[in-house]
Amino acid sequence: MARKESSSTSWRKTDDLASRPWTGRVREYDLLKELTIGVVVVGLLVLGVSAFLGSPDEPSVSLKSWASAAPADFVATATKELAGTSDTAGYGPPYNATPDVSQKIGPLDLQSLSGVRLPVDTANDFVVGPLEASPSPPAALAEWKAATDQQHSDWAAAYSDALAAAPDNDPSKVAAGAYGPVPALTGSLLEMARSGALDGVLQGGGNFYNMDYTRSLLFLGDGGYFPDLAASQHLSGDQWGVMNETGDTPGQSWLWLFSLLYQVEPFKSSPSVDALAVFTMLVLTALLTLLPFIPGLRSLPRRLPVHRLIWKDYYRNR
Amino acid sequence: MPGWLVAGVATVGAGTYLGWDGFTIQLGNLIVIVAMLVLFVLALVLPFPGGKGRK
Amino acid sequence: MTAPTKPTHSVPVQDDDAHTWTGKARRWMLGKLPPDKLLPEDQPSYVMSWAYVFGMGAIASLLWIIVSGVVLGLNGPQWYHVSSLGSFINSTHLWSVELFFMFMVVHLWLKFWMAAWRGGRALTWITGMVSFVVSIVAAFTGYLLQTNFDSQWIAFEAKDALNAVGVGAWFNVTNVGQLFVWHITLLPLAVGAVVVLHVLLVRVHGVVPPLEAAGSDAQLHDSDPAPSQTLPPVTAQESTKAGGAA
Numbered sequence: 001m002a003r004k005e006s007s008s009t010s011w012r013k014t015d016d017l018a019s020r021p022w023t024g025r026v027r028e029y030d031l032l033k034e035l036t037i038g039v040v041v042v043g044l045l046v047l048g049v050s051a052f053l054g055s056p057d058e059p060s061v062s063l064k065s066w067a068s069a070a071p072a073d074f075v076a077t078a079t080k081e082l083a084g085t086s087d088t089a090g091y092g093p094p095y096n097a098t099p100d101v102s103q104k105i106g107p108l109d110l111q112s113l114s115g116v117r118l119p120v121d122t123a124n125d126f127v128v129g130p131l132e133a134s135p136s137p138p139a140a141l142a143e144w145k146a147a148t149d150q151q152h153s154d155w156a157a158a159y160s161d162a163l164a165a166a167p168d169n170d171p172s173k174v175a176a177g178a179y180g181p182v183p184a185l186t187g188s189l190l191e192m193a194r195s196g197a198l199d200g201v202l203q204g205g206g207n208f209y210n211m212d213y214t215r216s217l218l219f220l221g222d223g224g225y226f227p228d229l230a231a232s233q234h235l236s237g238d239q240w241g242v243m244n245e246t247g248d249t250p251g252q253s254w255l256w257l258f259s260l261l262y263q264v265e266p267f268k269s270s271p272s273v274d275a276l277a278v279f280t281m282l283v284l285t286a287l288l289t290l291l292p293f294i295p296g297l298r299s300l301p302r303r304l305p306v307h308r309l310i311w312k313d314y315y316r317n318r
Numbered sequence: 319m320p321g322w323l324v325a326g327v328a329t330v331g332a333g334t335y336l337g338w339d340g341f342t343i344q345l346g347n348l349i350v351i352v353a354m355l356v357l358f359v360l361a362l363v364l365p366f367p368g369g370k371g372r373k
Numbered sequence: 374m375t376a377p378t379k380p381t382h383s384v385p386v387q388d389d390d391a392h393t394w395t396g397k398a399r400r401w402m403l404g405k406l407p408p409d410k411l412l413p414e415d416q417p418s419y420v421m422s423w424a425y426v427f428g429m430g431a432i433a434s435l436l437w438i439i440v441s442g443v444v445l446g447l448n449g450p451q452w453y454h455v456s457s458l459g460s461f462i463n464s465t466h467l468w469s470v471e472l473f474f475m476f477m478v479v480h481l482w483l484k485f486w487m488a489a490w491r492g493g494r495a496l497t498w499i500t501g502m503v504s505f506v507v508s509i510v511a512a513f514t515g516y517l518l519q520t521n522f523d524s525q526w527i528a529f530e531a532k533d534a535l536n537a538v539g540v541g542a543w544f545n546v547t548n549v550g551q552l553f554v555w556h557i558t559l560l561p562l563a564v565g566a567v568v569v570l571h572v573l574l575v576r577v578h579g580v581v582p583p584l585e586a587a588g589s590d591a592q593l594h595d596s597d598p599a600p601s602q603t604l605p606p607v608t609a610q611e612s613t614k615a616g617g618a619a
Binding site: 008010017020022027038049050053060061118212214237253254279298305317 | 412413414415416417418420422424426430432433434436437453460461463464467469471474478485486487488490491492494495502503506509513520521522523524526528529532533534536537539540541542543545547548549550551579581582584585586587588589590591594
């Protein structure tokens, strides 16, 4: 019989050696014993590494800790929520219907697919509502509610600019101006946050049980304090943050390629960076999954013979 | 290579990061990745104990 | 049931006249994977490399992930923040996950260089990749359930990726209640199911022979019949399964 080498790397089931059951030499092999040994060895490894290295547990940030640590940032954020100029206010679906802000892949606007399914009205949900629910709602609330939407945004925008111009962005050092009830409202909200009451009110949303942290997280993220904390831990998107963990513990290193996309063009400066990154990863993952069907890529193992090392015993004894 | 590592080490907060230009990698992640590469190479070159008798 | 049926045997028989769904399913399953192929006592001689331990390592790690995860879950999400035993179990959950991915990725690299999809094994490769992807999603939801600063930040960032592709309203990563269902129930079941399917496919097709193996190779001609055959006499369907654990 002529020596018939099977070097094809096609996936197809043909008549070659790879497609037929092995009829050659075998070795004794105890599957369950090997599995048991594996479980024990890995178990010991897990216990050992855990005992030595532990795991990180950075305490969560609350609205109280934010208001206490960075009151100027808190007040500025609350003002933006009233003005409708915060990131959340301008996010678009699923939180609100702000036009022309969704991310797109070419002409495809997937972000708008769901519509406004998780509605968030930043002024009412983050500021006015919680203040109304507080034990002593500020009198300024009446003035706010009696005013028009245009007055709302005029006051809040003016105060927002004034805060940005004030030394240290300190609300107490703001220049005089026509801000309406905004300083009083944001000041009250700050006190409410500092007391700890705002955490419960904003998180609970009027319910006893609530495991939906959407509002609390959106409000936190609209400020500078929370994102700055993340940046100090190298967790921001432009710091390869997606694959990092707090401290020295390894994070999700398998997300390296996804992280990488956020560091390079055309992703980095695109307003649709997330949509593009997700789409790219889906395509690349599909390609890797369907690798057996991709000529060229699938013949790489034949052209770069790493297998000669794996099966060196076999090739030596043929 | 050692020079690069030493020059790039920056301890911020509790994390140790190495890097230059736009590329930073956490020490923990780097160790994991290097460990995987080492395991890969070892799997290729380490001799495997002989078969438990042929049937 | 009034139709005449064969008396049941304790040893599975090739019943070509199976006429019920159950009987036909059994016949198909036993044809694909008879018991001695599912749990063999030998393996092809070319399975002689440390390269073959990583799949097993990944499965062993998965077992420890589940065990530590069950303990964490049963003690409630706040336990590990306040208890030193809880913190230790949390560490074991984290490190078994790191080991799981390390073994799985090295396994993937090795399987690529072995071109392990050859000979009709495309689905084995595909299920392997699917278990990788589903595991990544499972790990992601796990990181979201840490109920600490890290999970706050991950939720805040990840919502952008999910909202950008339109699924964020349903897969709401800031809703911890929802995440528990994903991480503790749906995704472990999915990982388990795909891994089981993957392993069964390996048993069905056998471990892929070396690249460039040839019909004239010594290891193909030195074979002795494997001793542990408990199957009944060879039928037409059995003739392709001579020897070995292929």
